[in-house]
């Protein structure tokens with residue numbers, strides 16, 4: 001039987017926003033000061049972030065040093081809009097870390113990233129000891145204007161970066177998948193893809209499934225395996241306790257659609 005409550009308590013810990021850097025019209029990078037003990041995490045684990053007056057939303061831990069924790073927010077609706085614009089000195093609630101750690105072996109990594117998946121890539125980049133000669137991140141957006149200084153942040157964390165969008169100003173004109181026309185995923189020890197389901201599915205016949213990790217997104221409500229809202233389509237996996245990262249081969253064989 002699954003041990004559904006193996007992941008720490010669901011009591012919220014307090015944190016104070018001590019930095020909020022707007023990276024582009026849709027991305028903000030927040031630094032939080034943890035005001036209470038908070039368990040350590042490993043990628044691609046996430047937390048629930050409760051924003052007073054709004055909802056609790058799942059957010060990946062982009063990084064942590066001591067009592068400082070970073071999250072990267074992409075505006076999707078009311079709660080993420082509030083979070084992206086939150087003032088320094090505001091208090092929020094956190095619980096977690098949730099989900100399972102999934103660390104690939106090796107030292108050369110390719111990250112294929114779209115949307116809020118950037119946060120997951122950042123956490124892997126720092127945890128896996130990346131440097132710009134060993135790790136490459138392809139960051140895709142629909143619009144050039146969304147990109148802002150996200151590539152600089154990825155480089156600061158330790159990965160070389162290529163942008164892909166439907167604008168000639170990006171390094172690649174097209175999607176993250178199109179960028180693979182000029183990159184050999186087989187040269188890397190692991191491929192880690194984080195982005196919308198359509199993007200991940202288009203990668204299935206383009207990357208080595210046995211050494212690729214897909215980090216999924218879903219509707220997370222309870223975060224501890226109780227409500228069923230995060231069931232991964234076609235499988236018996238709950239994203240919040242079995243994921244959010246899965247080896248791509250395992251997902252495909254489990255019937256993911």
Ligand SMILES: Cc1cc2nc3c(=O)[nH]c(=O)nc-3n(C[C@H](O)[C@H](O)[C@H](O)COP(=O)(O)OP(=O)(O)OC[C@H]3O[C@@H](n4cnc5c(N)ncnc54)[C@H](O)[C@@H]3O)c2cc1C
Nearest residue numbers: 057058059060072073074076077078079080116119218219
């Ligand atoms: C494990 C996990 C980790 C995540 N990490 C991050 C992160 O690090 N940074 C980040 O910015 N976002 C992250 N997300 C997505 C984020 O949680 C949603 O964008 C957020 O819950 C939307 O809340 P909202 O109230 O702002 O928008 P809502 O008003 O609830 O929704 C606005 C739009 O977003 C869609 N949406 C709502 N919830 C989700 C969801 N869970 N996933 C995808 N789309 C959703 C809705 O269909 C709607 O179209 C993560 C999601 C999961 C499951």
Ligand code: FES
Nearest residue numbers: 221223227228240
């Ligand atoms: S979010 Fe409730 S079971 Fe996963």
